[in-house]
Amino acid sequence: MHSLARTEQRIWRASSLATLAPALPTLAIVSLWWPSLTASFQFDDWNVIVNELRVHSLAAWWQSMPGIRPLLKLSYALNMSFDASPAGFRVVNILIHMVSATLVCSLVRTRGLRAGLTEADASCAALLAALFFALHPAQTEAVTYISGRSSSLAGCFCLLSLYCWVRSEQSEARAWARAWLAACSVCFCLAAATKETALILPLALLLYSADRPLSTTLKRMAPLLILVALMSCIALSLPTYRRLLAVSLDTRTIGENLLTQAQAVLYLAGQLIRITNSNADPRLPVVTTLDGLSAMLCLAWLAILAGALWNVRRAPVSALAVLWFLLWLAPTNSLLPRLDVANDRQLYLALTGPAWWLATRLILWRRQRPAMLFATVGTLLAALSWATFERNQVYQTEITFWQDASVRNPDNSRAANNLGMAYAMACRFDEAATQFQRAIALSPEDYVARINLILLRKGQLPGVDAQRCAGGASR
Template sequence: MLPALPALAVIVLWWPSLCASFQFDDWNVIVNEPRVHSLAAWWHSMPGIRPLLKLSYALNFSLDPSPTGFRVVNILIHALNATLVGLLLRTRALRAGLSEVKASHAALFAALLFALHPVQTEAVTYISGRSSSLAACFCLLSLYCWVRSEASERSVAWLLACCVCFGLAVATKETALILPLALLLYSTDRPLSQTLQRLTPLFLLMALMLAVALSLPTYRRLLAVSLDTRTIGENLLTQSHAIFYLAGQLLRISNGNADPQLPVIDALNWNAALSAFALANTLLWALLNIRRRPLAAFAVLWFMLWLAPTNSLLPRLDVANDRQLYLALIGPAWWLAVHLVTWHPTRAALRPVAGALILVALSWATYQRNLVYETEVAFWEDTAARNPESSRAANNLGMAYAIECRFSDAETAFKRAIALSSDDYYSRINLILLRKGLLPGVDPKRCRHATYN
């Protein structure tokens, strides 16, 4: 029963979100993307980036094109992931010397933290966030097979399954290429030479998949766009601040933000220098203490490793998003869980109380965050309120208002977007089209009684 508890908690907590609508990038990558509207269309679009993710969209769209059908799959993926997290952490706890009871309790609590934290809504409730949760699912399955290959008589079969799951993870999202490093980190309690020998086929597979990806024009264009966004030096300075922002999101449980406007740092200043120095020292401390302080070092390294593909060398248009924390969260969750179950014996009675309070707070924050996804108006009102200087949020709020026939509110939002950014030609065009009754997405019949300012 205990291993299934995180999955059950996921289903119960996320069930009310099934009625939520499509949001933000869902329209571009699913609803208005004909290449994922059928299996035949998907097949004709290949080869391309993230083929397995797009296949999942095509299957979903063929069975049920409504947001409910997509969200059911996302919830089930998250439930499976929470179960795998519990199983994997229990194994690691036993290897670290915890008793059966403490290992089970620590793994359960960490899995519940992973399952219920509100930052996970961006990979579950936000449908196109599936890229993070589905890739994570195959990464966790690969790690599970890796663990089984060490203790099973059928080690070769399990290692082969590990490689297959690794390939599926990369076919879902290219950031999964770092998985062999995660396996190495998980196995730091084993002899290094033995671990590296077992990892050889995965490193070879990683090199092969990287070569295949770079041979595809779509991936080369993606890389070119990334490198044109900002220099690597600028990105390192920018991400030294962004990583602290993301770490803070684990604590600020009511601060979910779909489109955070984090600064791009294009010149060295004291704040950027201090952030980079603190980050580098934290990383160095963790590397040097992986044997002496394994719990804290593992938490830090796991967190930073899974942020590395999106928050280090290669720039992204968006500096940071909550969904990047999907797997990174496991490290801090594990640290907190072990400390809770090993709390001083004189305070043993406080353990369940403290754990329950934390889980209730996370569940409530997640429930509240899921309410934001119910309608596009609610989503963009929340985003615009959290990012008052964002012209994109104001423009998208205007679109949401217009689609709901709230033309006066839409006009106000478009004007605000124009005032926030003189270069925002999208808002100018949308305002003109709104006044002419030609704005895409607006149903003239349904909105025939709508009025303007």
Template sequence: MRAPHAIAILAGAVLLAYANAFGAAYQFDDFAAILAHPAAQGLAGWWQALPGIRPLLKLSYALTAELGGGAVAVHATNIAIHALNACLLWALWRRWLPGLAPSLECVEPAALLGALLFALHPAATEAVTYASGRSISLAAAFGLAALLADDVARAQPSRRVLAWAGPVLFALALAVRETALVIPALPLLRAWACGQSLRDELWRLRRYAGVLGAAALAALATPGYHVFFGVSLATRDLAAQAMGQVLAHGYLIAHPLLGRTNVDPDLRIPPAWSLALVACALLLVALVAVMLAARRRRPWLAFAIGWYFLWLAPANSLLPRLDLANDRHLYPALAGPALALACLLARRHAGRVAALALCAALTLATLHRNADYRSETALWQATVRDSPRKSRAWLNLGYARRLDGDLVQAAAAYRCALRLDPANAQAAIDLDLVAPGDREPARCPPDG
């Protein structure tokens, strides 16, 4: 397929699936990270905030503000980044699939379908429709561009300037989000899946090691990162982190990967090992076993599983986070399962018919999810529906109701937040603001 046709299909698919996302409201972290952050309000504020964490991300918001753009411009930029990522994945897959799936006759349809499934999956909405999700999608854009530039440089070794394009794009990805550090591992993963020499690949990636070293020194010299990692390391111990992340991975596979999105999932550190936690651990072990077993006969499957785990590793492994998992962290990892499914469906005519039906279903699911972002109230109504026993979700619904002027419903939400967590001081303060002396009982999901 000609490049203009593929790009038009991918861009059109993204525009269709996100047609109702341009007018989405600001949500949750958007107020602190964008609306109230000086570095996101203009170039002068961004410059004064240096050195700071994620400087290129904040520059992207500052440029939008500098050009006079509001919420619509912010969302339009996010949607454009998502379309770009779909196109970059298509370009990458059509170059990599001949080596990963040498018996696959229909490489071009599989590459396009893999990019389409990624573009249309509702799990991507939190990195696209949620304005603060840009940190994930923009870092992925620079990372995918780095991988593509690196592959082009391999094909044209005489043009030495191309050899630096990948490392420079990698540095830009790190300046957006530090979790982009996994990018150099992806060519290693491909070499491993294809049975190529890892030693030769490591030597080729020496420039990326230099970028990582420079980034580490920059992080050490940036006070914001001292706070960032200090808070992270103080969150929980390693044993609790291990149990929490086993649960988190089980959630990511069983919920957002299957299209069940939630901006604030009710995930808590298990007090001890349970049957559910053991089941999650066995699922992870099984996936790793399949990856290792598939390497010789189905390298594309081994690569797809490895891609999924590598992209999730920085946010969902050893380094603790306040939330065990968020749907938006699945964004770049999602491309792995999408590629595996595309390789399966593209092999047969019936599979291609099923692929069209699946793309239509994913488009409708994404449109439906985007509708939840139309207002704060709509989003938190959806969240308390899916996380009915999470106090923070009810607190945020109460705040949204309060902004709407619906003080009766705001008080009802605050009561639920307090019932679920009597120590939630913010809910107590807010309830007293909207209903002083309130003694009404909470009417929300019962205990049990």
């Protein structure tokens, strides 16, 4: 009797832990990101939200349609309607991140079971992967940085679409399978309406279902492929998208971009490990000629890609982790050039693959060294939490934001110019002039910093209330 009671008690504790475990990433997100609610608007936030009249009300948003990223702009308009403060926007961003972490936990657990892990190993690895995903400091650029919502919201809808895809696969009743597949298609449309890079999602579904017969997967994917074609035609019919495509192709050639991105992807991969290296404006170099390093990196990435494809069924966890990472970087870090070579927010979904791989390695490693598991996991989570907390402090003011970027990259003239603007808006004119002069010295052809310096000296710098500053000085 006593043995039976102890067994039932252990089962109850295990089931309770299994029920509470998925809530751990969301609780961790709340505790780490709550202090960031007092942070100010930053950089692009002013252009795409604060000074963008088309997102200041639902009526203004509706009148601006059709336009690019309609769902993203609708989310801004809704925020403006209910709470236009930076805190109101960040609360939504945090909620989005919480939903994404929960979906990551569910999806990698299912994929772990399909990869041959035991139920206990798959569940523990999923929880750890979700925690790594949730707490990594690179995610602050998609969560704390309000304009980063384009990456986090689109990523959340992509994960939700994938969740519906999995439920469709698992449904035995044909009606339910079709309903879940329809929901998958709807979420795909919502993701693409948030950020066009979500059009890569069908390839992610194909990768996730690599253990299924290819013909069956392609048949089920037909509606999504039709949607890709339809949404691509709609996008190309809009003048704004055509103009953006033209600007992209004029930025640099596709060949130059491939050489540049070979180094950029290495930088982003390094960001997974260098947890104290987050940089809002890294300003990576553009490679215009084929050199030894670029050629070696291109060959290395091709070899890694080929090796992962070859091992999709032989080593599913490792192969899927690599392919998932490269796949979600492909829209922004492959063929089409961007003005900014790389940013941390591009890692939002890409990070899931490496997080799952590391979590699985740790869980399987416990069989050899069980005593070391808790110490290792605890150290990793503590380090990520500390780095994320510290990174969130950078967003408190525009001055701290651009001071950090300037310190991390002293040769960045744009960071110096933006720090000068932040000082000017805080009525610290001498320091603003110093930063504008530094920006000019770093980039003599930078006419923006020159104009800002001239306007500062005339008391006509846009965004600076000279009377308020004079009043503050007199008091």
